[in-house]
Amino acid sequence: MVDATRTITTPIYYVNGRPHLGHAYTTTICDVWARFQRAAGQDVFFLTGTDEHGQKVEESAREQGMTPKALADLNAAEFQRIMGLFGLSNDAFIRTTDPAHERQVQTFVQRLIDSGDVYLGTFEGWYDPGQEEYYTQTKARECDFKSPISGRPLEKATEENFYFRLSAYQERLEALYDQQPGFVRPEARRNEMLGRLREGLQDVPISRTNFTWGIPVPGHEAHVIYVWIDALFNYITALDLADSDATQAKYWPATYHIVGKEILWFHAVIWPALLMALKIDLPSCVYAHSFWISEGQKMSKSLGNFVDLERLQSCIDTYGRDALRWYLATNGPLGATDADFTMDQFHDVYTTDLVNTFGNCASRVSAMINKYFDGALPEDCPGSLGSIDLQRVCLEQTASVTTAMEAFDLGAACSSAMQIVRKVDAFINETEPFKKAKDPDQLASLQGILYRCAESIRIASALLEPVMPETMQRLTQAWQLPEGGPLEKACRWGGLKAGQSIEKVALFPRAER
Numbered sequence: 164m165v166d167a168t169r170t171i172t173t174p175i176y177y178v179n180g181r182p183h184l185g186h187a188y189t190t191t192i193c194d195v196w197a198r199f200q201r202a203a204g205q206d207v208f209f210l211t212g213t214d215e216h217g218q219k220v221e222e223s224a225r226e227q228g229m230t231p232k233a234l235a236d237l238n239a240a241e242f243q244r245i246m247g248l249f250g251l252s253n254d255a256f257i258r259t260t261d262p263a264h265e266r267q268v269q270t271f272v273q274r275l276i277d278s279g280d281v282y283l284g285t286f287e288g289w290y291d292p293g294q295e296e297y298y299t300q301t302k303a304r305e306c307d308f309k310s311p312i313s314g315r316p317l318e319k320a321t322e323e324n325f326y327f328r329l330s331a332y333q334e335r336l337e338a339l340y341d342q343q344p345g346f347v348r349p350e351a352r353r354n355e356m357l358g359r360l361r362e363g364l365q366d367v368p369i370s371r372t373n374f375t376w377g378i379p380v381p382g383h384e385a386h387v388i389y390v391w392i393d394a395l396f397n398y399i400t401a402l403d404l405a406d407s408d409a410t411q412a413k414y415w416p417a418t419y420h421i422v423g424k425e426i427l428w429f430h431a432v433i434w435p436a437l438l439m440a441l442k443i444d445l446p447s448c449v450y451a452h453s454f455w456i457s458e459g460q461k462m463s464k465s466l467g468n469f470v471d472l473e474r475l476q477s478c479i480d481t482y483g484r485d486a487l488r489w490y491l492a493t494n495g496p497l498g499a500t501d502a503d504f505t506m507d508q509f510h511d512v513y514t515t516d517l518v519n520t521f522g523n524c525a526s527r528v529s530a531m532i533n534k535y536f537d538g539a540l541p542e543d544c545p546g547s548l549g550s551i552d553l554q555r556v557c558l559e560q561t562a563s564v565t566t567a568m569e570a571f572d573l574g575a576a577c578s579s580a581m582q583i584v585r586k587v588d589a590f591i592n593e594t595e596p597f598k599k600a601k602d603p604d605q606l607a608s609l610q611g612i613l614y615r616c617a618e619s620i621r622i623a624s625a626l627l628e629p630v631m632p633e634t635m636q637r638l639t640q641a642w643q644l645p646e647g648g649p650l651e652k653a654c655r656w657g658g659l660k661a662g663q664s665i666e667k668v669a670l671f672p673r674a675e676r
């Protein structure tokens with residue numbers, strides 16, 4: 164069965180910090196997936212945005228002598244600048260200060276109050292102001308009354324708050340984890356969540372009274388809705404799901420919520436429980452990736468070693484935007500371990516995969532077609548040529564790329580597509596077209612070899628376009644490749660026609676370290 168729609172989301176980013184590699188990473192990998200699904204003919208909704216309320220934003224704004232809204236406007240614009248830098252193809256950019264979001268969050272909270280899932284109670288426990296997160300006595304003791312993120316002391320908190328009856332969803336959440344093992348991925352993260360879930364759930368406070376920068380609880384203006392609840396709702400307010408005539412409703416439930424590992428609890432436990440309480444369908448998968456560190460060290464404010472937009476811009480200036488996208492997609496922390504962003508590794512990956520493999524192969528094949536056939540693509544010949552059947556390689560790798568993309572295994576998808584190019588290289592080395600060119604009796608073989616090489620590169624480029632759209636567009640123009648169309652058709656053997664002109668290409672110039 165073909166699903167009607169595909170929806171992918173990034174976390175919405177806090178506006179009290181500046182964007183950096185981590186934000187660019189999550190958004191870029193979502194973009195790769197969204198582009199692939201669109202190319203595969205799916206109706207896609209790709210959502211990102213900014214998280215603009217809360218105590219931290221209020222305080223940062225005060226420190227900078229601005230209103231919270233002015234700070235939010237400034238930094239939301241900075242996050243949108245990432246879109247330009249990386250050529251991201253998001254369909255919407257939600258801001259939690261959008262009036263439509265604020266109105267719908269109030270609607271959802273009112274529904275939760277009406278159903279008894281949200282009630283007024285007294286909270287006694289601990290609060291992490293940096294993370295805007297509450298801890299129970301037990302959890303606070305476990306982390307020695309210090310924030311596990313910043314290390315700063317937790318603050319004692321006693322106050323009247325609205326609570327979400329999370330404890331009532333214990334069994335339903337356990338059943339969800341049981342019946343839908345792919346709900347949280349990767350496996351190691353699922354196990355972590357399941358472990359915490361089995362420790363038992365407590366109700367969570369979802370309102371605050373000690374600051375004002377947020378959405379008021381309807382009918383209780385002194386209470387501001389907890390920033391995390393406000394933020395989680397973005398995934399459905401962006402689709403106007405609180406409104407009965409929502410035209411975007413077809414994009415729910417989400418196929419993938421992609422998040423960093425540090426915010427998985429909110430997405431893997433609190434969010435599904437809220438949706439259950441509201442009787443709204445659950446997303447298919449919450450995928451939590453690990454972290455980028457930088458040159459061997461954790462990125463932190465105190466070390467001041469964030470790979471920031473300026474650093475990323477300078478990588479793009481030297482290597483090109485697609486090179487950075489390729490590096491992020493193939494060497495990022497999608498699995499359970501962190502990944503190290505180093506300029507040396509970046510350079511090596513660029514040189515090995517893009518200059519020496521894809522770039523070199525496309526340039527070699529186009530140069531031979533120009534040298535031996537004046538730039539006009541020769542026709543294929545009947546029968547096999549050597550031991551490598553490129554048509555079959557393309558068929559197999561196209562299937563592997565599709566399966567890997569479906570499973571959000573971007574590394575495997577990229578490597579399968581690149582495998583086609585590696586096979587073309589091996590095929591050239593085995594069949595030696597440069598030798599056959601010297602023997603007129605071998606003309607048919609020479610033609611067949613070059614046709615099959617060019618056709619394989621075309622198919623690889625269609626598969627790689629979601630990762631490296633700019634470069635693959637350049638190839639499309641230089642080789643006058645058929646544009647667009649569903650991926651399945653684009654990857655069918657025989658798209659290139661004998662006689663069409665194949666321009667010499669140099670796609671990835673060698674770069675100085």
Ligand code: ME8
Pocket residue numbers: 173174175176177178184185186188189214394395397421422423424425426453454455456462
């Ligand atoms: O947590 N490596 O926003 P945030 C990889 N507003 N990814 C990283 C990263 C790193 N070192 N650092 C950050 C919030 N990220 C909330 C989310 S969602 C309803 C509310 C990425 O600005 C990663 O995706 O702190 C992480 O989860 C996100 O940025 C956190 O962004």
